Amino acid sequence: MSQTIANPPVVRLGTDYIGKPTSRVDGTAKVTGAAKYAAEYNVPNLLYGVVVCSHITKGRITKIHAADVLAVPGVVQVFSHENVPSLAWFDHNYKDDVAPGGSPFRPLHEPEIRFNMQPVALVVADTFELARYAASILEIEYEVEPHETDLEKKRDDGYEPGRGKSGWMPPPPPRGNPNQAYRKAPHQHEAEYIHLAQHHNPMEMFATTVEWLGDGQKLNIFDKTQGAYNVQQYITKIFGLSKEEARVITKYTGGGFGSGLRPQYQAFMAVLAALELKQSVRVSLTRQQMFSFGHRPHTLQYVKLAADDNGTLQALHHSALAETSQFEDFTENVVNWSGMLYQCENVKLKYQLAKADVFSPLDMRAPGAATGSYALEVAMDELAYKAGIDPLQFRLLNYADRDQNADKPFSSKKLRECYHQGAAKFGWDKRNPKPRSMRKNGKLVGYGMATGVWDATQKKAAAKACFTADGRLTVSSASNDIGTGTYTIMTQIAAQTLGLPLEAVTFVLGDTNLPEAPVQGGSWTAASVGSAVEAVCQDLGKSLLKLAQKMDDSPLKGVDFEDVQFVNGLIRRNDDIQQSVVIRDVLQANGEKELTAESGAAPDMMKQMGYSMHAHNAVFVEVQVDEELGTLHVTRVVNAVAAGRILNPKTARSQVLGSIVWGIGMALMEETIMDHGFGRFMNHNLAEYHIPVMADIHDLQVVFVEEEDEIVNPLGVKGIGEVGLLGVAAAISNAAFHATGKRVRDLPVLINKLM
Known part of the structure; x- marks a missing residue:
């Protein structure tokens, strides 16, 4: 019996997986220990590096007593500013993809100390225990200079940043007359809101295992990161390597929350040591060292709100002063949300930075918004009480x-x-x-x-799909999964687009040998990589349809792609769903072992620019x-x-x-x-x-x-x-x-x- 469908669905509306609760496809690997993290790759002839951090906050190194440590049997090398500048930094101006404005910190590059717990040496030995011991006895002499880390003392030193990191938007210009509107309003509120620094603390600490392949300078770099391509670009620029010589692999990441958006210093140190020693090297950071880079910045905020007797907002002022390092201008969209979230004709927003002797802050879950919305939403509650209006009704x-x-x-x-x-x-x-x-x-x-x-x-992303004669589909992209379920939702998208069972689909990620994808951050992975996965599966579907139409007595001959649906392992006609071809039979019937497609997706700027x-x-x-x-x-x-x-x-x-x-x-x-x-x-x-x-x-x-x-x-x-x-x-x-x-x-x- 034929069935006519008035509005034929696009290919992704076939087998219904999207929108259904689905257990993690990588869950078994994680709970059984089969999932490998950066510090768990056991490669041959592995050396171990332990980082030594500065005990002072500002000054310079005057002497490193490396000879005493090198005399310990089993210690291979001590890397520091004394022997690193000539070995690395082919590109002195390179910044990673998510770096803020300014000059990035160069580990082991100079004797100057810019922040407390700055990495100042790497001790490499043939066992981890020996490397840790040797690092503990390394003596370093310093010349100490006065430092300043207190944002409270920087209230009068704020400045408006210039070009910040990608994604930062300066606050919009004032609208209306917020000062006059505030003075005239019967209900007024003003207050300061503060939070100190906060640190990410993902379960997996940062580590890099570099496998020396012995083929020229070829390396496999197993790194804890939220962006394999970002790390690769950083490493290739810094060390003058080709992409073929520096493959970055991150199959599983034990949490990131933004801490892995930028390549961290252990990756640089592990690659440096492997290249110089021509041997595999692992560098792992301790929990204490996880506090030596990046944090949600200490921020001072000032909010003034005013409303009339009806509860209508008349004026909104929101300013913020946040800390940054001496060498970079780390910026966040802190105050912008306040000009968008509520209807108000009179708004003034201000965002400033103050330099302190700390490491550059780093994006941390909902960066800027978590800070700014806290102040705004508490202030809204306070004004609602002053106006005698229920806080929910006040927002409505x-x-x-x-x-x-x-x-x-x-x-x-x-x-x-x-x-x-x-x-x-x-x-x-x-x-x-x-x-x-x-x-x-x-x-x-x-x-x-x-x-x-x-x-x-949505960011630009690419993906590859390969369908084999045994009915299995493998889709790949260099995206990461930091515990968000990327493996699972990409499997769902691919399975639904081509109408295949979930168990017949495998999604592969976290490898720079795969099609390029953006860092996993900003809550854009599903939109970006998901759209690429859908696009490549649709392209593969078009190729499958063409092959299906070549089959003897094919019921799909002469049918356009828009007139078929991929569902339940079949390609079937919209106007008569009984007329179908089994997908797994298509390649075998055409004598093909596999069918591949590569495609990508990018934001439709013309469509989106008005919204x-x-x-x-x-x-x-x-x-x-x-x-x-x-x-x-x-x-x-x-x-x-x-x-x-x-x-x-x-x-x-x-x-x-x-x-x-x-x-x-x-x-x-x-x-x-x-x-x-x-x-x-x-x-x-x-x-x-x-x-x-x-x-x-x-x-x-x-x-x-x-x-x-x-x-x-x-x-x-x-x-x-x-x-x-x-x-x-x-x-x-x-x-x-x-x-x-x-x-x-x-x-x-x-x-x-x-x-």
Whole structure:
């Protein structure tokens, strides 16, 4: 019986895998230990390198007593500024793809010390234990200079950065007359909001294993990174190698959160040692050394808001001062979100940097937005109280249907639905607005909420597909998977596009021998690599159709690609689904062993240029506070997210759950304490840098709001890994005020601040 389909689907609407909860295809490898990480590749004749870090913050090295260490049997070499400059840095001006403006730090290149825990030497030995011991006895003499690491003392030294890193946008010019509007408004609020430095601390520490292949200078570089191609470009430029000589492999990454966007110094040191010693070398960093590079910068923010008696925003001022290093201008989009998230005709935004004797900060989950939205969302809560309006209603009153920063419509925006669905799920209507009015089991109860917005971005990416006569499909791209589920969703996209069973599809990633992909960051991987995977599978499908039409008595002869669907292992006609060909029979019938295609995807700039593209969320939080002890527990969280098409609700939910946990840590625990006398982070370990544990996590719920968007990319997806963090810390802070009547404006919200 024939079946006519009025609106024939495009090829990706065949077998229905997208949108279905699917377990991780790499899960078995991870839980059984089959998944190998950068420090787990056992290669022949391996040497071990241990990094020695500076004990001072600023000055210069006057003497390194390397001879004493080299006299220890089994120690092979001590690399330092005394023997490195002539060996490396063929390209002195090269910066990696995500480097900020300025001059990048060059490890082991000069005697000057620019920040505490700066890597100053690499000790290489034939065992790890010996290398670690030898590094511990290496004596280094310094000439110490005064340092300054306190941002508070730099309040008058702020400057507006010039060209920042890729993706940074200077704040838009002021609109309206914010000063006059503020003075005239009956309800006013102004305050400062602060957080100290925060560090990423992924589970897998940074490591690089370089395999010396003995064929000229050919290397296999197993590196912990979020961008294999970025590391390769860095290594080839620095050492004057070809891409064939420096293959970078990262099959699994144990978390990154932005710390792996830039090549870290252990990669440089491992390659340097391997090239000079002509032997395989592994360099692994310790947990303490994970605090020696990159962090969410210490930031001071000042917010002024004003509203009329109806609750309409009349004025918005948001300024930020953030730290950066002496050698780079690390920039974040901190204040820009405030000019976009709410409707306001009078806005002034300002962003400045201040140089300190620290390493350059580094992108950290939802960089800039996590900082800026915290201040804005707490300030909105404070103004809502002053205006006598429910915080949720206050946000709905000032809902923005258009991006006023860019003066563009949104490609899609379901934030209003996030508010309604999240509030209903949470039970916001049961909230008594008066602080200290709600109790449960003898504890103060507080309800708080906040909002988040994050860019929906697509980058250029490429992919390759190979279909073999046994019916198996292998799709590959040099993307990374930092635990987000990339292996799984790419498998789903490929399987659905060609109508194959999931178990017949393998996705391969993390290798510079594969088609190029961007670093995994910014929540753009699904949109970027996913679109490339869909495109290459469609190209392969077109080739399969042509071969199928050559088969004897083929029912597909004369049919265009748009008139067939790939589903359940078949290529079948839209107008008569009984007329079909088994996909796995196509190659065999044509005497072919395999069929390949290479393709890519890039943003459709003409289509997108007229729109502002973002994901949104609304977070609702319940806290309970022990009034006698001051202890605060987050007992419930509902996070409603509108992020376009959800490819896999199971892995997507895990992403948002992880974001919520991070938000709890940001709100209640995470801060890296700098001793300004030493210029050193003092709690550089997981015993004293506190993060949430199981006892801190209770009822977390995720709501995905349906959202269709035909503008953002061919798949209609938006990133979720970062937007899910936004609003969480602010909502917790707002709930803490509702419970206690005590407003805390500097993170984290600790016991002593509530008592």
